[in-house]
Amino acid sequence: MDWTALLLSLRLAGWTVVLLLPVTVIMGRVLAYQSFRGKGLFETLVMLPLVLPPTVFGYYLLVVLGRGAPIGDFWQQTFGQPLVFSFEGLVLASVIFNLPFAIQPAQRGFEAVPQDIREAAACCGMSPWRSLLQVELPLAWPGLMTAMVLTFAHTLGEFGIVLMVGGSIPGETRTIAIAIYDRVQAFDYDGAAVMSAVLVGISLFTIGITYLLSARVGRRLS
Amino acid sequence: MSLSFSAKAIAPIPIDLAFEAKEGEVLALVGHSGSGKTTILRTIAGLWAPQNAEVQCSGATWLRTASGVDVPAHRRRVGVVFQNYALFPHMTAKQNVMSAMPSTVRDKSSAALDWLARVNLPDMAERKPAELSGGQQQRVALARALARAPDVLLLDEPFSAVDRVTRERLHAELIALRSDLSMPVILVTHDMAEAQALADQMVVIDQGRVIRQGPTAEVMSDPAALRAMGLRDLASLLTARVSAHDDDGLTQLETATGPIWLPRVKAEVGTTLRVRVLAHEVILSRARPEGLSAQNILPAVVDRIVSGEGPGVIVHLAIGGDEVLARITRRAARDLELAVGQPCHMVLKSMSVARDHVRG
Numbered sequence: 272m273d274w275t276a277l278l279l280s281l282r283l284a285g286w287t288v289v290l291l292l293p294v295t296v297i298m299g300r301v302l303a304y305q306s307f308r309g310k311g312l313f314e315t316l317v318m319l320p321l322v323l324p325p326t327v328f329g330y331y332l333l334v335v336l337g338r339g340a341p342i343g344d345f346w347q348q349t350f351g352q353p354l355v356f357s358f359e360g361l362v363l364a365s366v367i368f369n370l371p372f373a374i375q376p377a378q379r380g381f382e383a384v385p386q387d388i389r390e391a392a393a394c395c396g397m398s399p400w401r402s403l404l405q406v407e408l409p410l411a412w413p414g415l416m417t418a419m420v421l422t423f424a425h426t427l428g429e430f431g432i433v434l435m436v437g438g439s440i441p442g443e444t445r446t447i448a449i450a451i452y453d454r455v456q457a458f459d460y461d462g463a464a465v466m467s468a469v470l471v472g473i474s475l476f477t478i479g480i481t482y483l484l485s486a487r488v489g490r491r492l493s
Numbered sequence: 494m495s496l497s498f499s500a501k502a503i504a505p506i507p508i509d510l511a512f513e514a515k516e517g518e519v520l521a522l523v524g525h526s527g528s529g530k531t532t533i534l535r536t537i538a539g540l541w542a543p544q545n546a547e548v549q550c551s552g553a554t555w556l557r558t559a560s561g562v563d564v565p566a567h568r569r570r571v572g573v574v575f576q577n578y579a580l581f582p583h584m585t586a587k588q589n590v591m592s593a594m595p596s597t598v599r600d601k602s603s604a605a606l607d608w609l610a611r612v613n614l615p616d617m618a619e620r621k622p623a624e625l626s627g628g629q630q631q632r633v634a635l636a637r638a639l640a641r642a643p644d645v646l647l648l649d650e651p652f653s654a655v656d657r658v659t660r661e662r663l664h665a666e667l668i669a670l671r672s673d674l675s676m677p678v679i680l681v682t683h684d685m686a687e688a689q690a691l692a693d694q695m696v697v698i699d700q701g702r703v704i705r706q707g708p709t710a711e712v713m714s715d716p717a718a719l720r721a722m723g724l725r726d727l728a729s730l731l732t733a734r735v736s737a738h739d740d741d742g743l744t745q746l747e748t749a750t751g752p753i754w755l756p757r758v759k760a761e762v763g764t765t766l767r768v769r770v771l772a773h774e775v776i777l778s779r780a781r782p783e784g785l786s787a788q789n790i791l792p793a794v795v796d797r798i799v800s801g802e803g804p805g806v807i808v809h810l811a812i813g814g815d816e817v818l819a820r821i822t823r824r825a826a827r828d829l830e831l832a833v834g835q836p837c838h839m840v841l842k843s844m845s846v847a848r849d850h851v852r853g
Contacts, residue, residue, distance in 0.1 A: 395593035
């Protein structure tokens with residue numbers, strides 16, 4: 272059992288959720304309530320990671336985040352180390368490829384808040400910020416929670432993109448999914464079985480918690 | 494406090510009108526659905542801005558499209574009761590009321606309980622909207638709107654989602670409450686009878702244009718306004734106090750000039766009601782008639798005679814402080830030699846006042 276890889280996966284999933292949450296709230300809300308030019312194009316771009324083969328997506332991320340590209344060079348100059356094949360690079364890639372998994376449910380969550388409820392908040396004197404915190408977030412919560420759980424579970428299981436952007440550096444970029452692959456390559460089926468079972472367990476646990484919480488939220492609102 | 498409104502717009506529905514609501518006054522915007530009345534309310538609240546519009550409230554400019562002034566909704570001191578109440582489903586009744594209070598209110602919790610008591614919901618503070626009936630939700634919505642200490646109170650068809658019995662009770666409660674309110678109240682409704690029972694001023698709207706505006710009694714006696722609303726029944730209100738419930742199923746009420754009897758009225762003795770009298774049900778007589786089956790004979794004074802189109806005239810009668818309308822033929826008016834200032838008697842059949850015409 273590769274505990275380092277498991278811990279790294281959990282860390283990666285945790286950071287992805289934390290960094291993605293504000294992005295998800297802002298983008299989900301904008302897409303739910305506002306119409307602007309190029310909205311369709313924007314939504315299509317966000318959905319792209321869903322349909323692209325992970326290797327293709329990983330390849331482009333490698334190009335964009337690597338040396339010679341603005342983001343990669345900026346990172347190299349600021350922190351003195353490359354972004355690709357590092358944990359930080361992996362987190363950034365993870366945030367990007369999780370966008371559709373997070374934004375879609377969040378958008379649905381915000382869309383579920385009726386217009387007159389939001390208007391009532393404004394007519395009660397709530398600033399947009401107060402309205403977000405006291406009315407919209409509590410009501411859009413089931414959608415946001417789904418977004419975060421999907422992100423967490425999906426990050427634990429992502430393989431192709433992680434391999435392309437991070438490689439398989441123990442303690443830095445070797446996640447549990449890659450560790451399982453490595454075990455199988457080395458004909459260590461027992462090791463792979465244990466790790467796979469652990470991953471199944473964690474996934475089941477996460478989804479179970481979500482159902483439990485959303486059932487409670489549902490009871491609270493109905 | 495007062496509110497003035499003017500707008501000229503093409504979309505989403507054509508609007509071209511102006512009105513003013515004064516302190517403590519209830520102004521009803523009456524019209525069919527799609528007439529633009531809700532759009533007007535949304536414009537006042539800051540939820541919508543037509544191409545050309547101006548909204549002034551208590552001296553402050555909330556909207557002047559010509560100079561680009563558009564105060565956002567949350568900075569306008571408006572209290573709104575939405576058609577479906579739009580209560581926050583995750584908050585209790587008390588939290589809903591507290592959410593609208595200005596930050597200057599110190600003890601919000603006890604202030605919210607006070608408001609809930611004033612709308613006759615003292616024991617429901619900890620309930621969520623889903624645990625309240627339609628009428629109770631409406632009361633919470635009203636308490637929330639008033640808790641904002643608004644400069645204008647906007648009511649968007651606030652009684653349309655409750656049953657008739659509840660509606661009449663809510664009407665009575667609003668009438669009782671409004672004597673304490675200093676801000677103008679704008680009531681949007683498609684129900685002429687409701688507007689008549691509650692409003693001091695009426696603006697009858699059709700396709701964004703004003704058909705008739707003015708004091709309620711005047712508008713209600715204008716056949717053109719009634720026609721626009723698809724109403725043939727001209728009616729007026731007579732103030733009366735319940736004095737006894739008789740054994741034969743009738744209720745005795747005392748008016749300014751004498752007693753009347755109506756089919757059982759569900760109100761306690763001592764309650765003051767406004768009885769809706771249909772103009773075509775009123776019979777006029779110079780002398781006090783005798784040997785008549787109709788029980789309700791009230792002395793009145795002719796205040797005004799208005800000729801409409803066709804063979805009818807509308808006689809405005811003064812009964813105490815009320816103005817009651819009678820629709821009779823031109824010929825009858827001539828034969829009776831009716832003239833302004835002349836005393837006469839108004840005859841009303843008990844059964845002609847249906848129960849739903851009796852409002853608090």
